[in-house]
Amino acid sequence: MTTVLIVDDHSIFRSGLRADLDAGLTVLGEAATVDEAVALVDALRPEVVLLDVHLPGGSGGGGAEVLRRSAALLEHVRFLALSVSDSAEDVVGVIRAGARGYITKGSSGAEVSNAVLAVAGGDAVFSPRLAGFVLDAFGALAGEQAESTEELDRLSAREREVMRLIARGYSYKEVAAELYISIKTVESHVSAVLRKLQLSSRHELTAWATARKLL
Amino acid sequence: MRPPLVRARRSVLGGVCAGLAVHLGWSVRRIRLVTVLLTLCGGSGALFYLWLWALVPLEAGDKDEHLVIYRKLPVAALLVMVGAVAAMVSFGALVEGDESLTTRALVVVILASGGAVAWSLGFDGPDPHRTPRYATTVRIGSVALLLLAGSVTLSARPNAMNAVLGVVMVVFGVGVFAAPRVVALWSDLMAERAARVRQQQRAEIAAHLHDSVLQTLALIQNRAGASSEVARIARAQERELRNWLFAGDEPAGQDLAAELRSVAAAIELDYAVRIDVVAAGESVVRSSAALLAAAREAMLNAARHAGGDVSVYLESGPDSIDVFIRDRGPGVNLDDLPGDRLGIRESIIGRMMRAGGTATVRPVRRPSGASSDQGSGSGSGSAKIDTEPVPVGTEVHLHLEVSA
Numbered sequence: 287m288t289t290v291l292i293v294d295d296h297s298i299f300r301s302g303l304r305a306d307l308d309a310g311l312t313v314l315g316e317a318a319t320v321d322e323a324v325a326l327v328d329a330l331r332p333e334v335v336l337l338d339v340h341l342p343g344g345s346g347g348g349g350a351e352v353l354r355r356s357a358a359l360l361e362h363v364r365f366l367a368l369s370v371s372d373s374a375e376d377v378v379g380v381i382r383a384g385a386r387g388y389i390t391k392g393s394s395g396a397e398v399s400n401a402v403l404a405v406a407g408g409d410a411v412f413s414p415r416l417a418g419f420v421l422d423a424f425g426a427l428a429g430e431q432a433e434s435t436e437e438l439d440r441l442s443a444r445e446r447e448v449m450r451l452i453a454r455g456y457s458y459k460e461v462a463a464e465l466y467i468s469i470k471t472v473e474s475h476v477s478a479v480l481r482k483l484q485l486s487s488r489h490e491l492t493a494w495a496t497a498r499k500l501l
Numbered sequence: 502m503r504p505p506l507v508r509a510r511r512s513v514l515g516g517v518c519a520g521l522a523v524h525l526g527w528s529v530r531r532i533r534l535v536t537v538l539l540t541l542c543g544g545s546g547a548l549f550y551l552w553l554w555a556l557v558p559l560e561a562g563d564k565d566e567h568l569v570i571y572r573k574l575p576v577a578a579l580l581v582m583v584g585a586v587a588a589m590v591s592f593g594a595l596v597e598g599d600e601s602l603t604t605r606a607l608v609v610v611i612l613a614s615g616g617a618v619a620w621s622l623g624f625d626g627p628d629p630h631r632t633p634r635y636a637t638t639v640r641i642g643s644v645a646l647l648l649l650a651g652s653v654t655l656s657a658r659p660n661a662m663n664a665v666l667g668v669v670m671v672v673f674g675v676g677v678f679a680a681p682r683v684v685a686l687w688s689d690l691m692a693e694r695a696a697r698v699r700q701q702q703r704a705e706i707a708a709h710l711h712d713s714v715l716q717t718l719a720l721i722q723n724r725a726g727a728s729s730e731v732a733r734i735a736r737a738q739e740r741e742l743r744n745w746l747f748a749g750d751e752p753a754g755q756d757l758a759a760e761l762r763s764v765a766a767a768i769e770l771d772y773a774v775r776i777d778v779v780a781a782g783e784s785v786v787r788s789s790a791a792l793l794a795a796a797r798e799a800m801l802n803a804a805r806h807a808g809g810d811v812s813v814y815l816e817s818g819p820d821s822i823d824v825f826i827r828d829r830g831p832g833v834n835l836d837d838l839p840g841d842r843l844g845i846r847e848s849i850i851g852r853m854m855r856a857g858g859t860a861t862v863r864p865v866r867r868p869s870g871a872s873s874d875q876g877s878g879s880g881s882g883s884a885k886i887d888t889e890p891v892p893v894g895t896e897v898h899l900h901l902e903v904s905a
Contacts, residue, residue, distance in 0.1 A: 296717075302724065
């Protein structure tokens with residue numbers, strides 16, 4: 287059983303999501319504001335928090351503020367960002383604050399459930415749009431490529447291939463089949479990209495995030 | 502039956518005499534003579550005139566000159582002249598040392614100059630003969646009179662009464678001079694503030710709609726299933742709302758990504774399909790008609806034969822453009838298609854070749870040992886849950902070299 291906390295300020299959306307989630311997931315609770323979310327994450331210790339990017343309360347920082355204030359728990363609790371907005375500044379903001387993935391609210395209950403399971407298992411979840419953003423922001427399409435695996439500011443050739451396939455709408459399984467590698471390898475590539483996205487000091491990341499709104 | 506008593510629009514001063522003449526059937530001259538005679542007998546004629554001026558309505562105008570009034574007498578200019586004469590009298594009186602005459606003359610200067618400005622602001626507006634230049638002249642004349650008379654009076658060691666009048670004149674003159682600029686500044690400030698408030702309001706509405714309405718629309722699409730009629734309507738509505746909310750954020754020129762999105766939007770209206778367009782890279786070319794047409798055809802095919810979720814990915818590199826259109830349908834094999842199916846062969850592959858590019862159509866590889874391991878969802882492009890057979894689908898790849 288995977289335990290879940292739903293954080294969203296719209297009760298309709300919370301109840302809709304709750305009803306749509308797989309039977310294998312247990313919803314421990316719901317929170318509507320930043321302060322409520324921080325308190326409940328600490329009290330309930332769910333495995334996965336489904337976190338809306340735009341949240342009222344706190345000091346106005348929304349989902350990213352919840353992540354920052356729960357930073358000590360990131361080892362045990364994993365966050366999956368949910369948003370109606372595809373704007374890069376929102377998405378990159380929560381990812382860099384520590385979220386393990388991001389999906390849009392247009393995703394079906396089954397898709398959200400799969401993403402929750404993936405995040406609970408320690409994987410990262412990328413939408414095609416986030417993959418497209420990563421390719422852009424790391425300069426992968428302009429021919430920039432990492433020399434070593436230690437490098438944080440560029441993608442390796444393999445990571446670029448994986449990101450391109452995800453941007454094309456491939457699932458992890460399909461990426462694995464396409465590149466003749468195992469799913470585990472795909473997942474480790476995606477996790478590596480997530481790590482770069484969180485740690486890289488590449489100036490384009492912030493610049494892109496503020497300058498561009500990917501509608 | 503007498504014609505009604507109205508003031509004439511073509512008049513000397515107020516149109517009272519002309520109006521009375523028409524009403525009573527007398528000649529205008531006779532009326533004027535009577536008025537002047539009455540005025541000489543204790544001013545009752547002037548009072549009567551003012552009374553009628555205030556109470557009698559204006560003659561209804563023609564359509565063309567609805568609000569137009571013609572006055573032969575340039576009242577404002579005459580008042581300035583009266584003021585000028587009074588100012589001269591006051592100077593003379595100052596030299597003579599006749600303080601009560603000075604006071605009276607100065608009051609006349611103030612009244613005449615103020616009256617001239619007031620008249621030109623209040624009554625000359627609807628008169629086409631009084632040009633802006635005339636109004637400016639009147640105002641400058643009044644200001645000059647007030648400042649001149651005021652400062653001369655103050656410099657001639659006047660008594661208390663005249664000193665007060667002098668100060669009033671200077672202040673009044675400066676006020677008349679500065680008023681139009683202050684008013685203009687003020688209205689600019691107000692307009693700016695109004696614009697800022699509007700902007701703020703719009704942002705608030707946007708934030709609210711963004712949070713609540715877009716969420717609800719997303720929920721509707723979610724619950725209704727990607728291919729239902731309800732979901733399509735909700736999606737179209739969502740797109741419209743997004744366009745309205747974020748209008749102005751998009752660059753003005755249509756680029757390839759924007760064109761692909763609008764094509765996708767049009768197809769979504771006609772078919773039970775959800776098309777997700779992802780664009781990456783800086784676009785070097787603005788647009789390519791062949792590429793766009795081929796992409797449209799591929800999206801249409803996906804919508805017709807596969808439905809459900811369709812992923813479109815546009816990648817703009819420094820020397821090439823790639824578009825991938827991927828569906829999750831039963832899949833096609835190009836060799837199995839009958840020769841008369843021109844869709845793919847002609848409008849996609851042929852079109853791209855004529856434009857100097859390539860197009861490949863291939864099935865997406867089926868994952869090996871699919872159904873047992875855990876699904877790793879990735880947004881709308883993810884695999885379905887484990888119990889369903891893994892969809893395969895078709896991918897069309899359009900490739901175009903960019904010539905420098």
